[in-house]
Amino acid sequence: MRYDLDDLRLFTHVAAEGSITGGARVMHLSLPSASARVRALEAQAGVPLLIRERRGVRLTPAGATLARHAREVLAETTRLDSAVASYAVSRTEPIRLVAGGSAMHQLVPAALATFLRDHPEYDVNVSERRTIRSVRLLAAGEADLGVILDDEPTDLRTEPLADDSLVVIGQAGGVLSGRTSIAYAEVAEHPLVGLDRGSPLTQWMEDRLGPHAPVARYRTIVPTLHTLITLATAGAGLAIVPRRAVDASTAVEICPLQDAWSTRAHLLCYAADAPESAHLLAAQLHAAASVRV
Numbered sequence: 001m002r003y004d005l006d007d008l009r010l011f012t013h014v015a016a017e018g019s020i021t022g023g024a025r026v027m028h029l030s031l032p033s034a035s036a037r038v039r040a041l042e043a044q045a046g047v048p049l050l051i052r053e054r055r056g057v058r059l060t061p062a063g064a065t066l067a068r069h070a071r072e073v074l075a076e077t078t079r080l081d082s083a084v085a086s087y088a089v090s091r092t093e094p095i096r097l098v099a100g101g102s103a104m105h106q107l108v109p110a111a112l113a114t115f116l117r118d119h120p121e122y123d124v125n126v127s128e129r130r131t132i133r134s135v136r137l138l139a140a141g142e143a144d145l146g147v148i149l150d151d152e153p154t155d156l157r158t159e160p161l162a163d164d165s166l167v168v169i170g171q172a173g174g175v176l177s178g179r180t181s182i183a184y185a186e187v188a189e190h191p192l193v194g195l196d197r198g199s200p201l202t203q204w205m206e207d208r209l210g211p212h213a214p215v216a217r218y219r220t221i222v223p224t225l226h227t228l229i230t231l232a233t234a235g236a237g238l239a240i241v242p243r244r245a246v247d248a249s250t251a252v253e254i255c256p257l258q259d260a261w262s263t264r265a266h267l268l269c270y271a272a273d274a275p276e277s278a279h280l281l282a283a284q285l286h287a288a289a290s291v292r293v
Contacts, residue, residue: 008073009074010034011066012070017056049063094122095144095278097126097127097144097146097147098129098138102200102266103164104126106244108147111281114284114288119280129146131204134146134147141272145269147268148269149267156269156270157269160265161266161267164264167254169233169241169253171232171252173253192217193221193222193239195221195225195228201242208261229241233251240257243256268285270282
């Protein structure tokens with residue numbers, strides 16, 4: 001048997017409303033038209049689907065079965081339409097976002113999660129880059145939007161986003177307990193855990209420490225901020241990380257650095273011809289940055 005989807009939709013409304021009149025109203029049909037459609041369904045099924053009463057209708061067992069399966073068919077049709085429609089949307093070029101490792105730890109994922117959910121018409125390509133590289137890509141038109149640090153001069157449009165100052169973290173109750181600040185020279189006297197040398201944060205620090213900085217002893221080198229914070233929290237060694245990377249619920253000692261280079265901030269940086277979609281993503285990055293960590 002072949003069923004018309006509109007007939008099935010009408011029948012589910014009749015079942016929900018308890019009357020053909022109510023079903024017709026929901027479907028914006030005249031009562032004679034709706035009645036004719038229901039009779040055609042019954043003729044096709046070969047069994048009564050409704051019991052007509054003075055104040056409405058009741059489903060027969062066959063009608064209840066039809067209504068249940070009709071709802072399932074209509075729901076599956078809706079999912080099918082949605083799946084196919086996603087390919088029919090006029091696709092735009094993906095937004096090209098560049099950001100450093102610090103922003104990639106929490107800020108960018110939080111913003112993307114909401115943006116991609118709320119804007120199914122846009123895709124985003126994300127690359128992790130040092131600020132100096134991000135600015136070059138934006139200036140060349142090879143990226144649309146960047147989360148950069150505030151220490152790289154550029155003629156491109158920028159706007160403040162969030163503090164990204166560095167702090168020292170260590171096991172709760174450990175050597176940092178009770179300290180209000182600490183200099184890097186003293187930090188280097190303790191065993192450390194750090195990020196690998198290819199990470200943007202490590203390269204940024206090496207550029208500012210210079211060749212005469214105290215030589216630190218790293219107990220281990222790891223690839224991600226998440227692993228770094230986990231090890232420092234467990235007491236494997238002290239670690240230097242962006243303050244925003246440490247969740248407020250983490251049981252860890254946090255101590256600001258006294259060194260001037262540790263104070264820094266994130267900026268949003270736009271390419272000269274950034275598309276409107278990049279501005280929508282920028283708004284979501286601002287929203288994510290406003291959430292306290």
